[in-house]
Every structure is written in structure tokens, then in C-alpha cells.
Amino acid sequence: MFTLHKLQSALRNNYVRAALLLAALAAAALFSWRSDVPQDTGPIMRSQDISQITALAAQRDKLEYLMVAAPLSEAPRYIFKLKGDPMLRVIKVPSTSHLSLEREVLLRNNIPYSIAREDYLASHKAVLVDEDDSKLARAGGFLRRHAVDILLIGLVLFLLRHGIPGTGVSATVLNPEQLKGNMDDLIGMEDIKQEVLHLEDMIRNRAVYREHDIDKPFNVMLTGPAGTGKTKLAGYLAKRLNVPLIQASASALESGYIGGGSKALHALHRKACARGSCIIFLDEAQGLFMPRGRGEKKWEDDTANTLLGLLDGVRSDQGAGVIWVVASNFDDASSQMDEAMLRRFSVKINFRLPNKGERSELLRSFLSRKAEGCVDWDALNLDHVAEITANLSPALLQTVVERASMIAIQEKAMINTDLMFRAFERATIGLTDRATTAEKTRQRERVALHELGHFFMQIDPWLREGLPLAEVKERSPLLKISTESVSKLGALGYVLSASDDVALRTLEELERDVIQLYGGVAAEELFYGARGISVGSQNDIQKATSMLDMMVNKLSMYSRSKLDYSQFKNKENDLDQVQAKADELYTYTLQSINDYREQINELKDVLMDQYVLSKDAIFALLEQQHQQRLLKAA
Known part of the structure; x- marks a missing residue:
């Protein structure tokens, strides 16, 4: 119990703190809650x-x-x-x-x-x-x-x-000897390593840069997807420079009180200045880069304004050795940022997702840390695993390897290609369940037809070219088709395909993507009629709408005038163009999928019986159907 005697002692020891304490107690007694927290009690x-x-x-x-x-x-x-x-x-x-x-x-x-x-x-x-x-x-x-x-x-x-909230921030101070790892842990990413080595040279040899009239702080901005190593790189840099690292989360700067974020930044800077040469690392700093002046309240930009001033450096010897390193999952190419803030960073290092070769190296590195006998290297094709794990960050690849170890321990098995594939599926899709759909025969039949519709429209272009099934199989990114439920996605089935590293897709490839998305709903219409389409196509239609909007309005792929029509106010005209293209592509999908009606119906029965069909199993059944048709024709 907080007694009167203790309160009097606090008054004698610190009049300012006591005054603020009494004010806080009075405010609490009157239920004067903080204004920045919404107090809705409605439905x-x-x-x-x-x-x-x-x-x-x-x-x-x-x-x-x-x-x-x-x-x-x-x-x-x-x-x-x-x-x-x-x-x-x-x-x-x-x-x-x-x-x-x-x-x-x-x-x-x-x-x-x-x-x-x-x-x-x-x-x-x-x-x-x-x-x-x-x-x-x-x-x-x-x-x-x-x-x-x-x-x-x-x-x-x-x-x-x-003390009073807003006068400090929780920050971790790590001395060089406490920092683990080194640049060799950044597997692949040679372009990023070179940028870091260049940055190290700039910091070590400031006198050389002063000869070129470059005498400003080398503030560093790290951008790129989550899990690509931005936080680790800040630690590597501090270790190489043999300076302390003060690490704080930018999202934790705001205390909820006006000026709290500004005071927290000043406290961080004072803590860094006391150590001389030091790196301040602000993680998750994308909020500080939003354009200022968007809000109606004048104090909303106080934290960003304070950071702008601190990034310019102090006009004295104090703070001359402080280096600001901030990390954000977004850059100025993917989102609008404050230009004044961007100009404060003389060094920008953009992280990327690893390519296939780098994914293979990362997987080998993670797996090689395990004890002898845990990995069956003879039955492990890392190139194949690297192919199916496209667009995964190093952190997610490590999660896949950890999941593989969990499965291996539970099943008392060694890690091989099949087990890595199952671990990838568990890490990216989540837990699957047959019991949820076991007794829902009609729904599972609809799901089977829907997912097979996606698959056939995926391979439709190659089949129409007359390519043999073996070559179609080689080109197809399909991994499996399942009618098991996925609670994480809220789905009763799914088609699992390997991703593609290539980001620059052409108009033809984008149209194929839309047609593949329409394949599921088209299959439902083919077998159940136009009034038998279910709500299971909602996610597919949303994705197709977004893609068509980008193709028609933002990239003007169907117009000689290359303009971003989404910036204009004539939204009705934009809708008409998107609707016309959607009608054209869906009509093609519905007509095309009718050619595969017999094959879809036969595969549906097998899928209903087995719940899951792998890529090998599906193409084996297609080959069997093809041979049977040849015998009938003969």
C-alpha cells in the first residue's frame, strides 16, 4: 500500500516529481484518460x-x-x-x-x-x-x-x-564484443556487402571525403522486405567499426503524450553522444518517413521534425561520431515518403529477396549447422527446394528448415527433399485438415472442380500449342492440388504452385494469370450453371480485379497513350474499360475450360477419393487418359 509517509518522502526528495505525481493522481481520480486512445464502447x-x-x-x-x-x-x-x-x-x-x-x-x-x-x-x-x-x-x-x-x-x-513518461525510450546498448556474427553470415548478396564495405570506408576515412567538400554525417537508410537481414547488418557494421550499437524501435518512440517522441529521440542522441563514436539503429522506421503536414494537428509531425534536425548533426564536436542507421520495409519507390527526410540520408542500401542460387546456399548453410545424421544429403536436392521457395526471405527460409527439423524429430526421420517440401508447405500455408471437409461431400466436390479449373487454365496455353505432356509437366509450376481445409487461409482447398523470381511480367503473362484466376469460377459455372457459382471465388475475383485495374488503368497496356488513368477523375470510364476486358478474358476462360470437361470430371473423382494429388500423380493420370483416347480412336 502506498502510504502517506512515502508520499511525503517523495515530496521532500523531489518537488517537481511530486507535483507531477499529484497532478497525475488527480487526473486519474477524475478518470481523465489519455486523449489519443479511442474510447468507443459501441457495437x-x-x-x-x-x-x-x-x-x-x-x-x-x-x-x-x-x-x-x-x-x-x-x-x-x-x-x-x-x-x-x-x-x-x-x-x-x-x-x-x-x-x-x-x-x-x-x-x-x-x-x-x-x-x-x-x-x-x-x-x-x-x-x-x-x-x-x-x-x-x-x-x-x-x-x-x-x-x-x-x-x-x-x-x-x-x-x-x-519518472515522467515521454522523457526516455527503451533502448538496447550493445558493445562490439556483445555483437554476434559477421559479414560472412550474409550469404550471397554480394552487391549489398560491397555497399556496406564502401560505407565502412567512408566512415573510417572522413578526412579524405572532406577534401571533396563532403563533411556531413553519413546517415544510412536500409530498405527492403522483412527478414532480409537489415537488423543483422547494422550489428555487423558496428562490430567492424568497433563502436557501440544503440538499438531502438521507431514505433516505440511515441509515448502517447505530446512531445514524447521528440524527447525520446533527444534522449537517444544524448546517450549516443556520451559514448563518442556510436551507431543509433532505429528499426521499423517507416512511420517517420511519411510525408509531413498530412494531419490537422500541428504536433503530429514533432517526432519527424526532431529527427530531421538530429540527422543534420550538431555544429560542434559533440555528436560528430554518431551515425544514424534506420531500417524500413518500404522505400520511396513503393510508397510516398517525405523528401526532406530522404535527403538527410547520403547512403541508401536496398535489400532484396535472395535469388535461386542464393536460396540454395542459404538452405545449405542452415542445414549444415545440424548434427551429423540429421540430414540425408544423398536424398536432398537443394536446387529443387530452392526452386519451390521463390520469393522467400532468408528468415522464412530458416523457418522452413526449422519446421523440417520438427517434422523429422516427430517422425524419427532424416531431412530429405520430400520432408523439406512438406516443411515449406506447413510454413507458408499452415496446418491442413481433412476432418473439416470429410463429411461435406458436395462442398468438397465443388472445391475439387474449382481447383482443377485453376490447374487446367494454368497449362491451357501449352496444351493448345500441342506440346507433349512431358514438356507441359516440366513447364508447369504446379506442386499439388488439395481438398483439405486450411484454417489459416479460411479455405476448403488449394492449388500449391512454385513461385517465379521474375518480377517483370508481360501483358501476355498477366492475362494468363487473370485467366488462371478465372479458371476456378469458370469450372463451377461449367458444371453447376451460372446460378450455381459459389462465394468461394471471392479471393480469386478480388485478385483478378486488382490486376485488371493495374493493366488497364495504371499501365494503360491496351492504349497507345501510355498514361496512368487512375490519376484522373473519370472513374466511370475506368470501370467500363476494366469491365470490358474482364468480360473478354472470362468468356475465353469459360469457352476454353469446356474442352477439358471430361478430363476434369475424371480427375475430380480421383481427387475426391485421395484428397490430395501431387504433380507427378496428376500428370500420370493425364497421360493415362491420353493413352485411353488413342486406343479408342484406333
Whole structure:
């Protein structure tokens, strides 16, 4: 219990702190909660409809606020409220979709958002909890009854221990001897290594650069997808330069109080200056790069403005040895950023995803760390594994290897190609389940037809060229077709295909992608009629719509005038062009898939019986069908 005697002692020891403490206690007693945390108590609407997030681009003016809860979990929640609408909307999305939504919808359209803080989630437990838990409910009841008492005691203890919020930030200080690893751990990525070595030379030989009238701090900006090694590289650089590394999360700078982020940055800088030569590493700093002046409140840009000043360096010897290194998952090519902030960084290093050769090296490195007898090297084709793991970051590749070890331990087996494939599927798709669909025969039949429709429209161009099935099999990226449910994706089946490293796709290839997406819904219409199409095609149609919008409006692939039509206000005309192209491609898909009706029907029966068909099994059945047709013709 916080006694009066202790309060008097605090008054005698520190009048300023005591005054602030009394003010905080009075504020708490009057239930004056922080203004930056929304206090909605209205009804909650839960959904897994990602289209509600994409629709925010057109509803930006109506948006009252938007927060992302648990962004690093397997199921982040987007929490938002529209002006004049009492409903609090909570959209649950897969973790695999979160980064795409953040980049393509929120950042690209300059939609303001924040990470949901713990105090908000504590007062809105229903946001993250899908079912009531009786024990938690009883605990919650106790907390509600004693909320004021707990709040007052906690606030007193916090202020006495940590001081006033906003005057500091949690930062990890690592000395060179505490930093693990070296540049050799950055497998492949020779272009990035060279950039880092050049940066090291610039820092070590500043006098040479002064001769060229370059006398500004070498601030460093690291960009690229998550899991590509940006944080590790900051540690490698500090170790090579033999200087301490002060690491902090940019998202944790804001304390919720006006000026809190600014004070936290100054505290970081003072801590670095006290050590002389030092690296300040700010991770997850994309929020600081958003264009300033977007909000109506003048203090919203205080943190970014402070960082701008600190990046310019101090006009004295103090702070001359401080190097700022910031990391962001986005760059100025993928999202709009503040140009003044970008100009402060003389060095920009863009990380990329590893190519096939680098993925093979990474996998070999991860697997070679295991004890002898854990890996069956004779039965392991790393080139094949590297091929199916296209577009995975080094961190995700390591996750695949760890998952392979878990499966190997459970099954008392050695890691081989097949086990690595299963680990890749588990790490990227999630846990599959047959029991969910076992008794749903009609639904599983629809799913089988839908997924086979995708597959046949994937190989349709090569079949129409008259290529033999062996060559079609070699070109096809298919890995398997399944009618098992995937709880992570909310799907009752899926087609698993290897990705492609090539990012520059042509108009013809993009049209093939749209046709392949339409293959599922076209198969349903072929077998059940136009009024028998199910809602299972929602995700396919959303993807096709996005691709057609990009092809027609943003890249003007069907027009001689190469313009980004999405920047103009004539949205109705844009819709007409997209609709016309969609009608053309879907009509082609429906006509084409009719040619494979007999084969789809036969494969459907086998898929229903076996639940899963591998690439080898599917093409073996196609070859068998082909031979039977030849015998009938003879």
C-alpha cells in the first residue's frame, strides 16, 4: 500500500516529481484518460473480409481512425471506425496478407494508421478474443471493480521508478564484443556487402571525403522486405567499426503524450553522444518517413521534425561520431515518403529477396549447422527446394528448415527433399485438415472442380500449342492440388504452385494469370450453371480485379497513350474499360475450360477419393487418359 509517509518522502526528495505525481493522481481520480486512445464502447462488427480494408482508399475522408492490432501475430486485426457510424469494425487478416495491405493500401494511399497500444487492447478485450473465457471474465470483473485502486497504485509506482513518461525510450546498448556474427553470415548478396564495405570506408576515412567538400554525417537508410537481414547488418557494421550499437524501435518512440517522441529521440542522441563514436539503429522506421503536414494537428509531425534536425548533426564536436542507421520495409519507390527526410540520408542500401542460387546456399548453410545424421544429403536436392521457395526471405527460409527439423524429430526421420517440401508447405500455408471437409461431400466436390479449373487454365496455353505432356509437366509450376481445409487461409482447398523470381511480367503473362484466376469460377459455372457459382471465388475475383485495374488503368497496356488513368477523375470510364476486358478474358476462360470437361470430371473423382494429388500423380493420370483416347480412336 502506498502510504502517506512515502508520499511525503517523495515530496521532500523531489518537488517537481511530486507535483507531477499529484497532478497525475488527480487526473486519474477524475478518470481523465489519455486523449489519443479511442474510447468507443459501441457495437463491434467482426469480419475476415479483406475488401473492407482495400475500400478504405476510397473512404479516406470518412475515416475517423485506423489501428493495427497484433501486427506480428498469425492473425493481425485492422480496427477502424468511420465518422458518424457507431460501429467499430474489426477485420481479421492472415499474416501473409498484412504486409501487402500495409504497403499497397495504407502507405500507398497515405491512409493514417497506428499500432494499437496495450492500454487500448486492455480496454477492448473483445477485439482480439474470439470467444469468452470464463476465467478471464471473472478476472476482468475483479479488475473492473478495483480499477481505480489499481490504477492509482500502479501510477505512483511507475512514476517513482521511471519518472515522467515521454522523457526516455527503451533502448538496447550493445558493445562490439556483445555483437554476434559477421559479414560472412550474409550469404550471397554480394552487391549489398560491397555497399556496406564502401560505407565502412567512408566512415573510417572522413578526412579524405572532406577534401571533396563532403563533411556531413553519413546517415544510412536500409530498405527492403522483412527478414532480409537489415537488423543483422547494422550489428555487423558496428562490430567492424568497433563502436557501440544503440538499438531502438521507431514505433516505440511515441509515448502517447505530446512531445514524447521528440524527447525520446533527444534522449537517444544524448546517450549516443556520451559514448563518442556510436551507431543509433532505429528499426521499423517507416512511420517517420511519411510525408509531413498530412494531419490537422500541428504536433503530429514533432517526432519527424526532431529527427530531421538530429540527422543534420550538431555544429560542434559533440555528436560528430554518431551515425544514424534506420531500417524500413518500404522505400520511396513503393510508397510516398517525405523528401526532406530522404535527403538527410547520403547512403541508401536496398535489400532484396535472395535469388535461386542464393536460396540454395542459404538452405545449405542452415542445414549444415545440424548434427551429423540429421540430414540425408544423398536424398536432398537443394536446387529443387530452392526452386519451390521463390520469393522467400532468408528468415522464412530458416523457418522452413526449422519446421523440417520438427517434422523429422516427430517422425524419427532424416531431412530429405520430400520432408523439406512438406516443411515449406506447413510454413507458408499452415496446418491442413481433412476432418473439416470429410463429411461435406458436395462442398468438397465443388472445391475439387474449382481447383482443377485453376490447374487446367494454368497449362491451357501449352496444351493448345500441342506440346507433349512431358514438356507441359516440366513447364508447369504446379506442386499439388488439395481438398483439405486450411484454417489459416479460411479455405476448403488449394492449388500449391512454385513461385517465379521474375518480377517483370508481360501483358501476355498477366492475362494468363487473370485467366488462371478465372479458371476456378469458370469450372463451377461449367458444371453447376451460372446460378450455381459459389462465394468461394471471392479471393480469386478480388485478385483478378486488382490486376485488371493495374493493366488497364495504371499501365494503360491496351492504349497507345501510355498514361496512368487512375490519376484522373473519370472513374466511370475506368470501370467500363476494366469491365470490358474482364468480360473478354472470362468468356475465353469459360469457352476454353469446356474442352477439358471430361478430363476434369475424371480427375475430380480421383481427387475426391485421395484428397490430395501431387504433380507427378496428376500428370500420370493425364497421360493415362491420353493413352485411353488413342486406343479408342484406333
